[in-house]
Each structure stands twice: as structure tokens, then as C-alpha cells.
Amino acid sequence: MKPIACVSIFFVSICFICLAMVSTTEPVKLVNVGVILDIADEWIGKLCLSCIQMAHSDFYATHRYYSTRLVLNLRDSKSDLIAAASAAVDLIKNVAVQAIIGPQDSREANLIIEMCNKARVPILSFSATNPSLTSPRNPYFYRIAQNECAQAHAISALVQAFEWKEVVPIFIEDMYSEEAISCITRSLQEADVRVSYQAAIPQSAVDYQIVQELQKLNNLTTRVFVVHMSPILGSRLFAIAREIGMMRTGYVWIVTTEMTIQLASLSSSITDTIQGVVGVGAYFPKSKEFQDFQVRLKLKSQQENPTIIGSELNVYCLWAYDSVTALAMAVEKAGIKEFGFQNTSTDSRNTTDFEMLGVSLSGPQLGDSLVETILRGLSGDFSLVDREINSPIFQIINVFGDGKRVVGFWTPKIGLARKLDSTRTNTGTGTYSTSKSNLGPIIWPGDSSSAPEGWDLLANGKKLRIGIPYKTGSFSEFVKVEYVDGNDGIASGYCIDVFKVVLQALPYPVSYEFFPFRHRDYGNLTSSYYNNLIQQVYLGTIDAAVGDITITAQRSLHVDFTLPFTGNEATFIVPTKQENKKDPWIFIKPLTWELWVTSFCFFVFIGFVVWVLEHGVNKESRVPPSHQVDTSLWFSLSTLVFSQWERIHSKLARFVVIIWVFMGLILTQSYTASLTTLLTVEQLRPTVTNINQLIQNGESVGFQYGSFSLEFLRRMGFDDSKLRAYKTAEECDRLLTMGSRNGGIAAAFDEISYLQVLLSRYCSKYTTIGPTIxxxxxxxxxxxxxxxxxxFPRAILNLTERNKDIMKAIADKWFMNGSLCPQPSSVDASYSLDLDSFRGLFVLSAIASSSALIIYAAAFLCRRGREFMQFYSNDSLW
Known part of the structure; x- marks a missing residue:
């Protein structure tokens, strides 16, 4: 015999000996486990039972060495709450099961959970998805399925991807569906998606009830519906929706996991009615193990349940398979030495079966072991977080043709994705995205490849309700409402014309009607008229508000604004006053006092320089010392004014005089021009130059009734007692004319658009002052x-950038008079000449004169210094 063969036989012998020793020393512990299913339900009950049985045989075929073994005890719930509860009592009381797998329905699970809590028996459900079941009050409930609330963010991301702003949920009228819809609604609202209506349909609803509810939905402008129903009721809903024309182009139908999980069980006739439907479905990887299991299950089903042969498994079956695997591993890992129950009731008289249930001695330990169990199952990575399976990935499907197509995926870390990247999914690298570009092509109802708008404003002839401010005589250039011969009111004005032009620029027709709102509609709140108009939009009384409505941060919390179509500044307007032309000292005003003083100083300085330069060569400049000052000044004046009468001998003096005459010529010509302007041009000056002057003097300031200006004035430091409201431009003019001392106002604060109207009516009577807000x-x-x-913003941007002529024509139509009035900035011009205007001339003259003096002194000392000292040795130094 060869050595290799001998070694092989030796090792095989050792293995058989070890197995024999294990089998004789440690007998296998049988652990009873209950299984509660609705056997009559072919696509969940029967199919999941096959998966449970295959999981049991597959697990122990590969784990023969385990010291524990589950024993499955099947009970039929018959889709009845009482039957399910009775089955649970029987399993706990008579069979002493250590855990229960099932039941299928959330209602049945909710009832059985109470018994399991009392008996401390873990219950593993693979299809009860109601969110409330895993509350802290149910410590022995373990959900091996996705919570219905987990899909809420996936649905919200799908709605955001196509920028739908309003959604209507349709669901079964019971407490369990309402909890799931509550999660979906909350997630949509967090994404600024409005849920305007919720359609609840009873489980027992007949066809005409469904028709009535769908017709009610069809009358809404919303065309995006989220359906959370069982496949049976959902199939009836879509069949009726198709009959009444709600499965055509323009409609959006989104179904939740409750229906997408069982799409494979639907017949072809039902699939035809849901073409174009988009859904959120549970994700599981199509691994090699899954493919092998699918083939084996198909063979098993052909033998046992030939009526449920399908091309695709539902995820409930995979979760049921993993439930058995996880429970078997947890039982082995727990290392429980004895499985038993402790009876809590010793008196069996007058007690119910529920009261006689014992308490499991191994329940808490088995539950802890189940939470710690981690494995790679058919549905993916298996682990429990807060007693729920940690499976956060959903797939986005589209029903088209004979089945469903996967068009994308959603994960809580990366949002929507065309394909799953295991690196990004696990690490969460990258930004969260809800872009529709991350989804594959979708075929919508009506075989349309274009995403629907999600709304239809023309449904049943509905019109867009537009609220406009109605303020009699108050700046009617912007919005004006006229009632003629008892009609409903004719709206006109700058804002109305802009709104109509914007509507024409939209790519679709819009039918609308105006609803004027008066001041009295909101009471006498001085500064809240426009705010209350915005509030009506927020409450849904009207669909939009059009008029002279300013964008503010507070208002933007309640509504969405378009881009602005007017200027964006506010400032003060004050009366102007005319300068007195009969002022006897008006000849002084052409020059500022700094310029007068500087000119006089240079006049003296130039006279002194010319006298020094001429003293040695001009005999007329030699006079006694007592007359030196007046002689130098007279010489300077005669040089400037009467230069043709005086002869200048020194070349340096001539140079200085030329500069001086040039500067004097510019000064005199500028003085003459300024004086002429003062005497001929009408001089208007603002009565107030800045807001500090208004506050310090306690002046009253006006603001337009109902505008936002009141809050701005308060922030600037104005006291409420000094603020006056006006309603019309005429009233503002009257208050400004009266003045603050006579019960009027000294200034008015408003937006430039209103002030331009005021200035166009009262040319040159008012002007603006800073600051500009x-x-x-x-x-x-x-x-x-x-x-x-x-x-709307795109249409406004198109008009303001590409069609400026249209906007200009509208502005000219309503504000033409404004172009005939002078601009406020030109009225406040100053005609006094200041020193800065002639600084260069003075510097040039100073440099020339100083240089001449230095040159003269240096030359004099070099040539005649000694002679000078001898000549004056007997006289004074001077």
C-alpha cells in the first residue's frame, strides 16, 4: 500500500472517531420554535413556508456539529386575528416554544406581541413592517424586515429629483397605514413638498367608493400620487384609475414597498393597468447563493405549489430564510443549558389560557444573542439595530412592459445613484444627491419619456387665484382697481402689466382671476397690510399675490418670491428751499472763506516778493521804512490791476508777476462765473441734510401706510411718536408742506419707486437725501x-435682460411725467468755489516766488556783500 493512501485512511479514521465521540458525549438539544403563517396566502404564506423549511435543512446540513437543533412547529393563522392569537397561546402554553417566527400581518403581530412580552418569548417577523411594533414597550419583538418609515426618505428624494412641489398620498384607512403615511408626509414636508390632501380608502371599499375618491383627486391641480396599499386593493385602484383616464400622460404614480415587493405575483392583466408606475422597492444583492437558491426553490415549488411558480422571488421569502438562519445561530451561540418555562399561576380555576402562560427562562438570553448575531444572508448583510434589520438601501423601479426595471438606487448616505458603488455606499464618500440625472430613463404613464410637470392648473377649468392690493388713491400707478357698472373690478397699473407680460412669456397658458383685497379686510394694523396679504397666500386662500409687494426676510418664511422686477433702494425725501437772491453779501458766496483767506495771504506775499526784487533797481520802491508796508501792498495791487502803469525792471520780478497775473486771471474769471450763476440760476437746497438732524431736532417722519418702512425707521432710532403714516402721494405732499412743527412731517421714507412718483408730480419741490437703504x-x-x-423667475429674467424695451414701454406708460422733472441729485448742486479747486495754482505761485527770492538773495550776497556791509557800516543793519 502506498504511503499517501495510508495517511488518508488514518485521517478519515480519526474524523469518524471524533464524530462518534461527539455524538455519544453531547446529545443534540431540540429547541421548539413556532411558525405562524397564513397558509392560504400563496405568495407569502406558502412561499415563505417553503423558504423556512429550506433554510432549516440548508443550515443543519452545513452545521452538523451544532449541539442545538430547531424544531419547527407550524400553525395556520387563516388570516384571522383570533386564530393567530390562539395559535400563539397554543405554541407557548402547550409546545413551550422558545421563539416564534411570524406572523405575516402587522395587526396579527401587534396582538401576539403582548403574549410574547408576557411570556418573554422572542418573536421574529419577516413581513410585519408597521413602525410602531418596535417600540420600547415591545422588547421581545424583532423585525427581520424593513420598517415602512425607512422608505420615506427614498420617496422624498424621488419627488425632489423631479422638482414636484405637491403630493397626495393614497392609503388604506387603518391605523397601521396611517403611521406609514405620517412618516412619508413628514419627510416630504421637510423637503418643502406640500401634502395638500390625503385620500384614505377603506379596505372593504367597493368600486363606486374608489371612483368617488379618485374623481375628487382628479379635480385637484396635483398630479403626483403616492400609493401605500396592499397589492389586492392597489390593483383595483389602478384598474379604476385607468378607466376614468388617470393613467394617461401628465400623471405620476409612486407605489411603496408594500406593493412593489409583490409585483411578481401580479397577473399580466394587472401589470397592464400600472404601466409607467414608479416605485420604491427593497434591495437585495443577486449573489450566486441567491441564484442557486432560486433554482432549488423553483424545483421545490413545482412539486409542492405549482400555482405559485414565478420568475422572481419576493424579498419576504429571503427575510424568512434569514430569520431561520439567524435564530439557529443565536440559539447555538447563547449556550443555554436548559430550555424551559416557569409557571406564574398556580390556580387554574377561573383563569384564561392567556393568564396561565408561563415565563420563558431562556428568553432574555436568547434575545441578547440574536442582537449580536451577524451573518451574510440571502437578503444581504444581516445585523440588527434597535431590534430591526439594518438594510437601508432601496431600489427605484419602473413598471414597463411585462415587468419592472430598476432605474436607480437610494441610500441614506449618497442619496440617488444610477449604480451602487460598494465603496461609496459603505463609507458615505461624496455628497448627498437628489438629482434626476442619477436615475436611468423612466417611461411614465401614457408611454411618455418626458417627466410630468406634476400639476395641471387647467383641470376642470380651474383658474389661478391672484390677490392684489386695493388701496383707493394710494399710488395707483402701481395697482389700480376700478369698479364700473357693478362689475367685479378691473385691475390695471404697472405691476399688473408686468404680470401679464410675464404670463405671456411662460411656455404654457395660464387662466387666472384677480381678487382685490381692501384695507378693511385685515383690520387697522398700520404696518401689516402687505404682511396679511402674504398670509392669505400662505393659508391657501389665494394662489399668489401680485402688486407693489416688497421682498422681506420675514415674508419669505411663508411664501416663495419671484425675482424682483423693480429697483431695490429706499431713501428719504425732504422739501427744498430757495436761496435768497437779494442777500447784500451775495458777492462773497462765490468763494469759500478758506479761499478768501488764502488769496489775501498770497496777495500780501506776492507784494512783498515784488518789492524785494524791485528794491535795488527801481527807485520808485525806495521810500522811508515807515511806508514800506503800504508801498509793497500798493505795488502788488498796482502790478495786478494796473500793470500797464507801473514799470518792472527786475527779470525775477517779471517772472513772479507773470505767474501772479496768470493766477489772478483764473481767480477773477472763476469768481465772475460763480457770481453770475448765483445771480441767475434758481437755487434749491434741502431743508434737511441728514437723518441725524431729523432725530436730534425731534422732527416727524412719514412712511407709507402698510409698508415695511416702519420697521426700518424704528431700527434707525426714530421714536414711534414721531412717525406719521400716509396713504397717498397727495397726503404725503400735504404733510411735507405743513412741516413737522405744524402737525406734518419734515421728511418721508419710502422706496425709490414710490418717491419717483412723488417727484414726478411735484417737480423741484422735493429732493432726496441719504442714507440709501x-x-x-x-x-x-x-x-x-x-x-x-x-x-416665473426665468420668465422675469428673460424680460429684464433680453426684452428691456417691453419693460421700458410699461414704465413709460405709467411714469412718463418723471422724465420731465430734474433729477434730485442736480438740484442740490453747490456753486461756491473752494480752495481745493485752486490748490495747484497757489502751490505753483508759492514755488515761483520763493525760488525768485532765493536766487536774488544768493546773487546779491555773492556780488555785493562786502560793499553792502561797508556802505551801511555807519547806519543800522536794516
């Missing part, structure tokens, strides 16, 4: 979920 300008306000929010 930046505002956001006028804009249209829409509900936050309005479908117009993306389109």
Missing part, C-alpha cells in the same frame, strides 16, 4: 409649493 424690490409671491416658482 438696500431693499429687494417688488416681486410676485406664490405658495411655497406652487409649480410656478421655478418658471
Amino acid at each position: 438696500q431693499t429687494q424690490g417688488f416681486a410676485f409671491a406664490f405658495r411655497r409649493t406652487s409649480p410656478f416658482v421655478p418658471d
Whole structure:
């Protein structure tokens, strides 16, 4: 015999000996486990039972050395709450099961959980997805399935991807569906998606009830519906929706996991009714183990349940398979030496079966072991977080043709993705995205490849409700409402014309009607008229507000504004006053006092320089010392004014005089021009130059009734007792004319658009002063979920940038008089000449004169210094 053969036989012998020793020393412990299913339910009950049985045989075929072995005890719930509860009592009381797998329905699970909590028996459910089941009150409930609330963010991301602003959920009218819809609604609202209506349909609803509810939904402008129903009721819903024309182009139907999980069980006739539906489904990897299991299950089903042969497994079956595997591993890992129950009731008289349930001695330990169990199952990586399976990935599917197509995935870390990248999914690298570019092509209802808008404003002839401010006589150039012959009111004005032009620029027609709102509609709140108009948009009384409505931060919390279509500044307007032309000292005003003083100083300095330079060569400049000052001044004056009468002998003096005459010529000509302007041009000056002067003097300031200006004035430091409200331009003019001392106002604060109207009516009577406050300008306000929010700003931007002539024509139509009035900035011009205007001339003259003196002194000392000292040795130094 060869050595290799001998070694092989030796090792095989050792293995058999070890197995024999194990089998004789440690007998296998049988652990009873209950299984509660609805056997009549072919696509969950029967199919999942096959998966459970295959999981049991597969596990112990590969784990023969385990010291424990599950014993499955099947009970039929018959889709009845009482039957399910009775089955649980029987399993706990009579069979002493250590855990229960099932039941399928959340209602049945909710009832059985109470018994399991009392008996401390872990219950593993692979299909009860109601969120409330895993509350802290149910410590023995373990969900081996995805929580219904987990899909809420995936649905929200899908809605955000296509920028739909309003959604209507449709669900079964029971407490379990309402909890799931509550999660979905909350997630949508966090994404600024409005849930305007919720359609609850009873489980027992007949066809005409479904028709009534769908017709009610069809009358809404919303065309995006989220359906959370069982496949049976959901199939009826879509069949009726198709009959009444709600499965055509323009509609969006999104189904939740409750229906997508069982799409494979639907017949072809039902699949035809849900073409174009988009859904959120549970994700599981198509591994090699899964493919092998699918083939084996198909063979098993052909033998046992030929009526449920399908091309695709549902994920409930995979979760049921992993439930058995995880429970078998947890039982072995727990190392429990004795499985038993402790009876809590010793008196069996007048007690119910529920009261006689014992308490499991191994339940808490088995539950802890189950939480610690980690494995790679058919549904993916298996682990429990807060007693729920940690499976956060969803796939986005599209029903088209004979089945469903996967068009993308959603994960909580990366959002929507076309394909799953294990690195990004596990690490969460990259930014969260809800872009529709991350999804594959989708075929929508009506065989349309273009994503629907999600709304239809023309449904059943509905019109867009537009609220406009109605303020009699108050700056009617912006919004004006006229009632003629008892009609509903004709709206006109600058804002109305801009709104109509923007509507024409939209890529679709819009039918609308105006609703004027008066001041009295909101009471006498001085500064809240426009705020209350915005509030009506927020409450849904109207769809939008059009008019001279300024964008503010507070208002933007309640509505969405378009881009502004007017300027964005606010400032003060004050009366002007005319300068008195009969002032006897007006000849002094052409020059400022600094310029007068500087000119006089240079006049003296130039006279002194010329006298020094001429003293040695001009005999007329030699006079007694007592007359030196007046002689030098007279010489300087005669040089400037009467230069043709005086002869200048020194070349340096001539140089200085030329510069001096040039400067004097410019000064005199400028003086003459300024004096002429003062005497001929009308002089208007603001009565107030800055706001500090208004505050310090306690002047009253006006603001437009209902505008935001009141808050700005308060922030600037104005006291409420000094603030006056006006409603019209005429009232503002009257208050400014009266003045603050006579019960009027000294200034008015408003937006430039209003002030231009005031200035166009009262030319040269008022002017503006600083500071200029930046505002956001006028804009249209829409509900936050309005479908117009993306389109209106683009239309306004197109008009303001590419069609400026149209906007200019509208402005000229309503504000033409403004072009005939002088600009406020030109009225406040100053005609006094200051020193800065002639600084260069003075510097040039000073340099020339000083240089001449230095040159003269140096030359004199070099040539005649000794003679000078001898000549004056007997006289004074002077």
C-alpha cells in the first residue's frame, strides 16, 4: 500500500472517531420554535413556508456539529386575528416554544406581541413592517424586515429629483397605514413638498367608493400620487384609475414597498393597468447563493405549489430564510443549558389560557444573542439595530412592459445613484444627491419619456387665484382697481402689466382671476397690510399675490418670491428751499472763506516778493521804512490791476508777476462765473441734510401706510411718536408742506419707486437725501409649493435682460411725467468755489516766488556783500 493512501485512511479514521465521540458525549438539544403563517396566502404564506423549511435543512446540513437543533412547529393563522392569537397561546402554553417566527400581518403581530412580552418569548417577523411594533414597550419583538418609515426618505428624494412641489398620498384607512403615511408626509414636508390632501380608502371599499375618491383627486391641480396599499386593493385602484383616464400622460404614480415587493405575483392583466408606475422597492444583492437558491426553490415549488411558480422571488421569502438562519445561530451561540418555562399561576380555576402562560427562562438570553448575531444572508448583510434589520438601501423601479426595471438606487448616505458603488455606499464618500440625472430613463404613464410637470392648473377649468392690493388713491400707478357698472373690478397699473407680460412669456397658458383685497379686510394694523396679504397666500386662500409687494426676510418664511422686477433702494425725501437772491453779501458766496483767506495771504506775499526784487533797481520802491508796508501792498495791487502803469525792471520780478497775473486771471474769471450763476440760476437746497438732524431736532417722519418702512425707521432710532403714516402721494405732499412743527412731517421714507412718483408730480419741490437703504424690490409671491416658482423667475429674467424695451414701454406708460422733472441729485448742486479747486495754482505761485527770492538773495550776497556791509557800516543793519 502506498504511503499517501495510508495517511488518508488514518485521517478519515480519526474524523469518524471524533464524530462518534461527539455524538455519544453531547446529545443534540431540540429547541421548539413556532411558525405562524397564513397558509392560504400563496405568495407569502406558502412561499415563505417553503423558504423556512429550506433554510432549516440548508443550515443543519452545513452545521452538523451544532449541539442545538430547531424544531419547527407550524400553525395556520387563516388570516384571522383570533386564530393567530390562539395559535400563539397554543405554541407557548402547550409546545413551550422558545421563539416564534411570524406572523405575516402587522395587526396579527401587534396582538401576539403582548403574549410574547408576557411570556418573554422572542418573536421574529419577516413581513410585519408597521413602525410602531418596535417600540420600547415591545422588547421581545424583532423585525427581520424593513420598517415602512425607512422608505420615506427614498420617496422624498424621488419627488425632489423631479422638482414636484405637491403630493397626495393614497392609503388604506387603518391605523397601521396611517403611521406609514405620517412618516412619508413628514419627510416630504421637510423637503418643502406640500401634502395638500390625503385620500384614505377603506379596505372593504367597493368600486363606486374608489371612483368617488379618485374623481375628487382628479379635480385637484396635483398630479403626483403616492400609493401605500396592499397589492389586492392597489390593483383595483389602478384598474379604476385607468378607466376614468388617470393613467394617461401628465400623471405620476409612486407605489411603496408594500406593493412593489409583490409585483411578481401580479397577473399580466394587472401589470397592464400600472404601466409607467414608479416605485420604491427593497434591495437585495443577486449573489450566486441567491441564484442557486432560486433554482432549488423553483424545483421545490413545482412539486409542492405549482400555482405559485414565478420568475422572481419576493424579498419576504429571503427575510424568512434569514430569520431561520439567524435564530439557529443565536440559539447555538447563547449556550443555554436548559430550555424551559416557569409557571406564574398556580390556580387554574377561573383563569384564561392567556393568564396561565408561563415565563420563558431562556428568553432574555436568547434575545441578547440574536442582537449580536451577524451573518451574510440571502437578503444581504444581516445585523440588527434597535431590534430591526439594518438594510437601508432601496431600489427605484419602473413598471414597463411585462415587468419592472430598476432605474436607480437610494441610500441614506449618497442619496440617488444610477449604480451602487460598494465603496461609496459603505463609507458615505461624496455628497448627498437628489438629482434626476442619477436615475436611468423612466417611461411614465401614457408611454411618455418626458417627466410630468406634476400639476395641471387647467383641470376642470380651474383658474389661478391672484390677490392684489386695493388701496383707493394710494399710488395707483402701481395697482389700480376700478369698479364700473357693478362689475367685479378691473385691475390695471404697472405691476399688473408686468404680470401679464410675464404670463405671456411662460411656455404654457395660464387662466387666472384677480381678487382685490381692501384695507378693511385685515383690520387697522398700520404696518401689516402687505404682511396679511402674504398670509392669505400662505393659508391657501389665494394662489399668489401680485402688486407693489416688497421682498422681506420675514415674508419669505411663508411664501416663495419671484425675482424682483423693480429697483431695490429706499431713501428719504425732504422739501427744498430757495436761496435768497437779494442777500447784500451775495458777492462773497462765490468763494469759500478758506479761499478768501488764502488769496489775501498770497496777495500780501506776492507784494512783498515784488518789492524785494524791485528794491535795488527801481527807485520808485525806495521810500522811508515807515511806508514800506503800504508801498509793497500798493505795488502788488498796482502790478495786478494796473500793470500797464507801473514799470518792472527786475527779470525775477517779471517772472513772479507773470505767474501772479496768470493766477489772478483764473481767480477773477472763476469768481465772475460763480457770481453770475448765483445771480441767475434758481437755487434749491434741502431743508434737511441728514437723518441725524431729523432725530436730534425731534422732527416727524412719514412712511407709507402698510409698508415695511416702519420697521426700518424704528431700527434707525426714530421714536414711534414721531412717525406719521400716509396713504397717498397727495397726503404725503400735504404733510411735507405743513412741516413737522405744524402737525406734518419734515421728511418721508419710502422706496425709490414710490418717491419717483412723488417727484414726478411735484417737480423741484422735493429732493432726496441719504442714507440709501438696500431693499429687494417688488416681486410676485406664490405658495411655497406652487409649480410656478421655478418658471416665473426665468420668465422675469428673460424680460429684464433680453426684452428691456417691453419693460421700458410699461414704465413709460405709467411714469412718463418723471422724465420731465430734474433729477434730485442736480438740484442740490453747490456753486461756491473752494480752495481745493485752486490748490495747484497757489502751490505753483508759492514755488515761483520763493525760488525768485532765493536766487536774488544768493546773487546779491555773492556780488555785493562786502560793499553792502561797508556802505551801511555807519547806519543800522536794516
